[in-house]
Amino acid sequence: MKLSVLEYLEETAKNYPKKIAISDNNEFITFEELINQSKKIGSFLYENLDKKRNQPIFVEVQKSLKSIVAFFGVLYSGNFYVPIDGETPLIRIENMINTIEPICSISITKNNPFVDSNSKVFDFEDIVLNDIDEINLKETRDKSLDIDPCYLIMTSGSTGVPKGVVISHKMVIDLGLWLVDTFNFTSDDILANQSPFYFDGATKDIYIMAFAGAKMEIIPKQLFLTPLNLVKFLNEKKVTSLLWAVSAINILSNSSVFDIEKLQSVNKVIFAGEALHTKELNIWKKNLNALYVNLYGPSECTVDAMYYIVDREFSKDEAIPLGRACKNMEVFLLDENNNIINDGIGEIAIRGTAVSMGYYNDFEKTDKSFIQNPNNKSYRDIIYKTGDLAKYNDLGELVFVSRRDNQIKHMGNRIELGEIEFALKTLDEVQEGICIYDKDNQLIVFIYTGIELSRRDIFIKLKGKIPKYMYPNKLIKLDTMPYTNNGKINRNKLKDDYYKKN
Numbered sequence: 003m004k005l006s007v008l009e010y011l012e013e014t015a016k017n018y019p020k021k022i023a024i025s026d027n028n029e030f031i032t033f034e035e036l037i038n039q040s041k042k043i044g045s046f047l048y049e050n051l052d053k054k055r056n057q058p059i060f061v062e063v064q065k066s067l068k069s070i071v072a073f074f075g076v077l078y079s080g081n082f083y084v085p086i087d088g089e090t091p092l093i094r095i096e097n098m099i100n101t102i103e104p105i106c107s108i109s110i111t112k113n114n115p116f117v118d119s120n121s122k123v124f125d126f127e128d129i130v131l132n133d134i135d136e137i138n139l140k141e142t143r144d145k146s147l148d149i150d151p152c153y154l155i156m157t158s159g160s161t162g163v164p165k166g167v168v169i170s171h172k173m174v175i176d177l178g179l180w181l182v183d184t185f186n187f188t189s190d191d192i193l194a195n196q197s198p199f200y201f202d203g204a205t206k207d208i209y210i211m212a213f214a215g216a217k218m219e220i221i222p223k224q225l226f227l228t229p230l231n232l233v234k235f236l237n238e239k240k241v242t243s244l245l246w247a248v249s250a251i252n253i254l255s256n257s258s259v260f261d262i263e264k265l266q267s268v269n270k271v272i273f274a275g276e277a278l279h280t281k282e283l284n285i286w287k288k289n290l291n292a293l294y295v296n297l298y299g300p301s302e303c304t305v306d307a308m309y310y311i312v313d314r315e316f317s318k319d320e321a322i323p324l325g326r327a328c329k330n331m332e333v334f335l336l337d338e339n340n341n342i343i344n345d346g347i348g349e350i351a352i353r354g355t356a357v358s359m360g361y362y363n364d365f366e367k368t369d370k371s372f373i374q375n376p377n378n379k380s381y382r383d384i385i386y387k388t389g390d391l392a393k394y395n396d397l398g399e400l401v402f403v404s405r406r407d408n409q410i411k412h413m414g415n416r417i418e419l420g421e422i423e424f425a426l427k428t429l430d431e432v433q434e435g436i437c438i439y440d441k442d443n444q445l446i447v448f449i450y451t452g453i454e455l456s457r458r459d460i461f462i463k464l465k466g467k468i469p470k471y472m473y474p475n476k477l478i479k480l481d482t483m484p485y486t487n488n489g490k491i492n493r494n495k496l497k498d499d500y501y502k503k504n
Contacts, residue, residue, distance in 0.1 A: 007178070011213075012031075014213065015037045021033055023211060023345070024220065025218070029067065039075070043076070044311040045134050048079040051106060056151060064199075066269055067359060069199045077111075079142065083152075085199050087202060092115070095116070098156055108124050108129070121372050152171045178209035178213040182214045187213075187216055191241070193211060194219050202301045205249060206245045210243075229259040230262060233263045242269050244273075249277070252280060257282075276491070277430065281430070291425075295323060296322050300352075324402055325399045327354070342377055345394070385392055391418060404420025404421060408437075419436075426450070434483050436448075447476045449478045455479070461473065
């Protein structure tokens with residue numbers, strides 16, 4: 003029985019020592035070299051941190067294979083890694099440091115983002131030159147358990163203070179094995195990494211590579227500005243698998259690039275992060291014969307908790323289901339009193355092996371979101387309340403509706419803004435968009451990209467889709483949407499910009 007993700011990586015390196023594991027815009031590394039360099043970093047950290055174990059270590063991340071080498075180096079030291087965007091404002095990094103209190107940080111670039119940190123800061127280029135100490139590495143490995151932390155991912159907090167979600171080796175092992183087995187990933191696959199390494203979506207790329215021996219191509223960030231060059235890159239690299247955020251999927255479907263150049267090698271398109279709308283999915287399906295999968299899950303449940311393999315045709319008015327729970331997981335809906343419901347809209351709750359250990363250094367927030375299973379009064383049985391609202395469709399499949407904090411009371415009616423967004427996104431004129439509620443003026447505001455729409459258009463095109471009391475009162479068209487670092491529409495920025503102008 004393997005207790006650490008490192009054991010899977012080592013098994014892969016034994017089977018494919020000279021095979022390229024990761025390639026970025028500047029260099030590549032084989033599985034043998036990946037193990038070797040990671041062990042050097044692990045040996046250095048274990049010796050220079052007084053042999054401390056199960057402690058957080060910040061790692062600066064860039065679109066570089068060095069970040070992944072550093073991740074595994076931290077794991078070899080017996081500690082867990084915390085990916086930090088090197089371009090994060092210093093004030094946010096300070097907040098993260100105050101929240102997590104890392105025992106040290108590893109800088110990848112010369113623009114050291116941890117320069118003002120009170121903890122030790124090591125330069126990647128220096129510590130990767132260290133000698134390997136197999137005795138120390140064995141010492142820390144012998145003490146390891148599969149419930150030890152593997153990584154900590156930072157998420158935004160409602161109070162402005164970031165939260166750190168703790169994920170164990172066991173959780174990552176279950177995720178990696180499930181992905182490989184369910185979608186038949188092998189050493190012949192080539193993954194095109196889109197997700198930044200500080201976003202937990204990248205966990206899938208990293209551990210499919212580590213467990214299956216697949217090659218990971220790190221896509222240069224600038225390619226997403228030029229869809230044609232992006233498709234050419236994917237074809238040139240013979241990419242077989244895309245595990246992308248929906249925003250990245252939409253970049254290609256909204257660009258008409260497939261009219262110019264088709265994808266040649268891709269056979270798996272796996273999307274997550276936000277709801278993909280049917281018209282975008284149908285553009286992909288029209289132009290590429292592949293396996294299409296919708297994944298759903300919060301960071302608090304090790305990336306993914308549900309999946310739906312697209313196995314039928316959808317009209318543009320249908321929502322793509324969230325599907326069913328991943329292996330060793332259970333998903334159900336709760337009402338406002340935490341009663342399990344099978345009809346109507348409820349909050350998604352998740353139970354199972356992937357439910358994380360909570361928020362680092364914050365038991366109060368942990369206890370609010372990670373609660374006792376209301377269906378079990380006999381023993382400790384923790385579930386996670388996601389804050390996402392969903393309902394069952396006519397086939398008994400769960401369908402995402404909205405975020406709990408997007409529920410409003412408008413003109414005496416209780417409304418889910420997500421339902422309005424879904425109806426509007428079925429319109430041919432709309433590419434992407436969100437609804438916000440101007441409570442002071444009692445206005446439902448739709449902010450979108452696409453073709454100009456009038457209020458008259460809305461009354462004609464939304465007829466029969468949603469009740470009239472849900473129609474937006476105000477339309478704001480933008481040339482481009484702002485996005486967060488993890489590829490989601492930046493709702494907070496859109497709200498702030500709206501209120502500044504109004």
